[in-house]
Amino acid sequence: MPSIDSVKVAVRVRPFSQREKDAGSRCVISMNSSSTSVYDPKNPGHMKTFTFDLAYWSHSEFLKDKDGMLVSAGSNSRYAGQREVFRDLGQGVLDNAWQGYNATLLAYGQTGSGKSYSMIGYGANRGIIPVVCEELFKPIQNQENKQYQVTFSMLEIYNEQVIDLLSETKKPGGLKVREDQQQGFYVDGLKLVPCDSYAQIERLMEQGTKIRTTASTSMNATSSRSHMVITIQFKQVQYEETLFPLFNEDITKQSIINLVDLAGSERQKSSGSEGDRLREGTRVNLSLTTLGNVISALAEVAMGKKVLHIPYRDSVLTKLLQSALGGNSRTIMIAAISPADICYEETLSTLRYAERCKRTKKIKNKAVINASPMEKHIMELKAENDKLLSRLTGLGNSAKTVADETKELRCLLAENELRIQAIQLTWGYRLEEARKEWEQQYAAESQMMETFPYLLNINEDPQLSAVLKHFIQDGTLLFSRDPIASILSFSILDKHATFSNSDGKVTIMPWEKGKVVVNGIPVTVKTKLQHMDRVILGSNSAYLYVGFPAERTNEDLSRYDYDFFQSELAAAEGFSVDKLGVVNKDGKPDPSVLAVFHDYIKLMPLVAEANQMSEELKKELKLELKVKNLALSDSRGYDLQKEVTVKVTNKKTSQVWVWSKAKFINRKFLMEELYQNFLDGADVNVDQDSDPFWDPVEVIHLGSAHIWLQSLAYCMKLEEQTEVLNSEGMEEAILLINIVPCSSDGSRAFGEDDIVIDPLELLGRRIDFQIHILQCLGI
Numbered sequence: 001m002p003s004i005d006s007v008k009v010a011v012r013v014r015p016f017s018q019r020e021k022d023a024g025s026r027c028v029i030s031m032n033s034s035s036t037s038v039y040d041p042k043n044p045g046h047m048k049t050f051t052f053d054l055a056y057w058s059h060s061e062f063l064k065d066k067d068g069m070l071v072s073a074g075s076n077s078r079y080a081g082q083r084e085v086f087r088d089l090g091q092g093v094l095d096n097a098w099q100g101y102n103a104t105l106l107a108y109g110q111t112g113s114g115k116s117y118s119m120i121g122y123g124a125n126r127g128i129i130p131v132v133c134e135e136l137f138k139p140i141q142n143q144e145n146k147q148y149q150v151t152f153s154m155l156e157i158y159n160e161q162v163i164d165l166l167s168e169t170k171k172p173g174g175l176k177v178r179e180d181q182q183q184g185f186y187v188d189g190l191k192l193v194p195c196d197s198y199a200q201i202e203r204l205m206e207q208g209t210k211i212r213t214t215a216s217t218s219m220n221a222t223s224s225r226s227h228m229v230i231t232i233q234f235k236q237v238q239y240e241e242t243l244f245p246l247f248n249e250d251i252t253k254q255s256i257i258n259l260v261d262l263a264g265s266e267r268q269k270s271s272g273s274e275g276d277r278l279r280e281g282t283r284v285n286l287s288l289t290t291l292g293n294v295i296s297a298l299a300e301v302a303m304g305k306k307v308l309h310i311p312y313r314d315s316v317l318t319k320l321l322q323s324a325l326g327g328n329s330r331t332i333m334i335a336a337i338s339p340a341d342i343c344y345e346e347t348l349s350t351l352r353y354a355e356r357c358k359r360t361k362k363i364k365n366k367a368v369i370n371a372s373p374m375e376k377h378i379m380e381l382k383a384e385n386d387k388l389l390s391r392l393t394g395l396g397n398s399a400k401t402v403a404d405e406t407k408e409l410r411c412l413l414a415e416n417e418l419r420i421q422a423i424q425l426t427w428g429y430r431l432e433e434a435r436k437e438w439e440q441q442y443a444a445e446s447q448m449m450e451t452f453p454y455l456l457n458i459n460e461d462p463q464l465s466a467v468l469k470h471f472i473q474d475g476t477l478l479f480s481r482d483p484i485a486s487i488l489s490f491s492i493l494d495k496h497a498t499f500s501n502s503d504g505k506v507t508i509m510p511w512e513k514g515k516v517v518v519n520g521i522p523v524t525v526k527t528k529l530q531h532m533d534r535v536i537l538g539s540n541s542a543y544l545y546v547g548f549p550a551e552r553t554n555e556d557l558s559r560y561d562y563d564f565f566q567s568e569l570a571a572a573e574g575f576s577v578d579k580l581g582v583v584n585k586d587g588k589p590d591p592s593v594l595a596v597f598h599d600y601i602k603l604m605p606l607v608a609e610a611n612q613m614s615e616e617l618k619k620e621l622k623l624e625l626k627v628k629n630l631a632l633s634d635s636r637g638y639d640l641q642k643e644v645t646v647k648v649t650n651k652k653t654s655q656v657w658v659w660s661k662a663k664f665i666n667r668k669f670l671m672e673e674l675y676q677n678f679l680d681g682a683d684v685n686v687d688q689d690s691d692p693f694w695d696p697v698e699v700i701h702l703g704s705a706h707i708w709l710q711s712l713a714y715c716m717k718l719e720e721q722t723e724v725l726n727s728e729g730m731e732e733a734i735l736l737i738n739i740v741p742c743s744s745d746g747s748r749a750f751g752e753d754d755i756v757i758d759p760l761e762l763l764g765r766r767i768d769f770q771i772h773i774l775q776c777l778g779i
């Protein structure tokens, strides 16, 4: 009997991050039973309320217990920890699996909103995936007369390519998604590893995370741009005593559990970049956009509208999740949100997305108890043997022809029995092989760690940090793009740097043009490394150097996170919180200054990568981060006094334009797409209108400045002045000018140190200046 079930939606709000705390963020979320309200920080009276199946308050009222678990602080606390979330959502997935139903769990939300925390977890706070896997094996160990077959697979979808996270061999272009009448869509060649214990799954997840980290570095992307799909196939096999031993096995149920950690949702439309003409064209995350379209179409169906086409086939993710979304699976979505006012727009869009999912509830997926193709095959063979047996029994022994037929039937019977045996043997054999493989890998790494110094990768995504180790064995290690060295990284040159390990010392020697930074300082000569040195190779590959075992103490490696590396680099380049100035009465930096600082260090590696891509693609551009002073209160009502922008200079024509942070991030995705095509050998000659590096719309050439006299309601503020040589070799000034409305009394809303230029003054000098208007606020 098919069971009718629906899509379940839960929302979870996390605690403030350090950045949000530093920036003095306010919480804009409140929860009451299953309803979640979000307040507009710019218009506090305005509130929007959503109702989902479940709402988890994980923002406050918690404490850390002795094992490091976050638990509720007292009996009145509303805090929902990992245990509560598992109880409501994970347990259901498990129960489904035991009953033979498919189940799918999706986590949706902007980068850093807590998707991985809920799905995978951090340290003692284990998420749904590990607990589901562990719990799955518990009853298994206590049962007799039953065999349970669990296979595990882990894949990543990045830019519509499927990467097998359990396979060391990387297929160019990724694995293919194919369609089969019976199975639907499946990934051809995906490694399905048989498992018989939770420990094994834990190791596989570790291994998968390593490959994910390598892939994320080589593809020049953080994990927040890829979807991770873990699939567990769970098969229950019952043994029954029968007269014929080979017919003992009876496969009862099979369930497929998909656990999906989706890419950061803000990538759908990099908010704040709406005005950008290139935004619509972005295919940065086709899968996430298509998922939204599929959900919308399903929601329309649910509302009784006629929908001719549900676009499952438009992306890899929706192909793989087709049955989960509209068919044979029970589906749960967790919408992860940040509590902070600065994330208001993203939070609202996450909740709207979740609301659309909720509407698809009415679709009522038809969950059906499954039988696998292999089981079907065994059943067919058994059925055939049943027939052969009854024919055999019906035959007498007398006539010769009958004797011949009997012989033939017995042969067929034996053949089928052997086939059944082969299928059944495969499982045990595969299980043993898989176990041997991971044991070997584990032993090899442990031994290396006890012998050699190594480089530990540091990633922006905490899930992917400190998972890769590059051992520096006796002799030399060449860091290169060579895949054999398993260091495939963007902006790492064919010959980048050489590490040498001799006489108990490790040194690094950059090759010509190979960018190497140690502890924030660029190095060009052979340099000795000390235990815990921070090494950045190329534009953005960060590693912590862990010295010889004798040098190690019990230091806390987690202190050297990605932000630490970037802050150190920024400080070495002369940028620090102190330099930004603004302090409060208590002498502490103003939260807005901290926010600008965090933005700056977050954008630094991205700008370095963009410059690297520009160089390789011969775009002749120079990108630089600039901290811009905003008016104390500007037309957008921002109370920030500073903002980070990216200034782009065309080195050939000296044209200059400035991108907002959001626009730069959006453009950077598009640059990466172009760069990936370049790496794949495709033609990357695009016209200027579709060139993500180029931004002619933003550059307004004023042949003369007199147009500004038409409206004296605006003032111009000189941001920066650059002297350049024009095509005739004459010195020319480029003024970066910010235009803001004058306040009503005619005074200008600028800080004391700002140079405010009068349009009239410009008019007098129009012949001497080529003027690029960079931002026209409020116009």
Ligand SMILES: Nc1ncnc2c1ncn2[C@@H]1O[C@H](COP(=O)(O)OP(=O)(O)OP(=O)(O)O)[C@@H](O)[C@H]1O
Binding pocket: 013, 014, 015, 017, 058, 070, 109, 110, 111, 112, 113, 114, 115, 116, 117, 118, 122, 223, 224, 263, 264, 336, 461, 462, 463
């Ligand atoms: N419920 C929670 N309780 C405590 N800390 C949390 C919670 N949710 C998230 N965090 C913390 O917030 C940070 C960001 O969370 P997480 O890595 O899960 O985000 P994400 O949405 O998966 O981001 P990405 O898209 O980059 O993978 C982490 O440091 C995590 O420990």
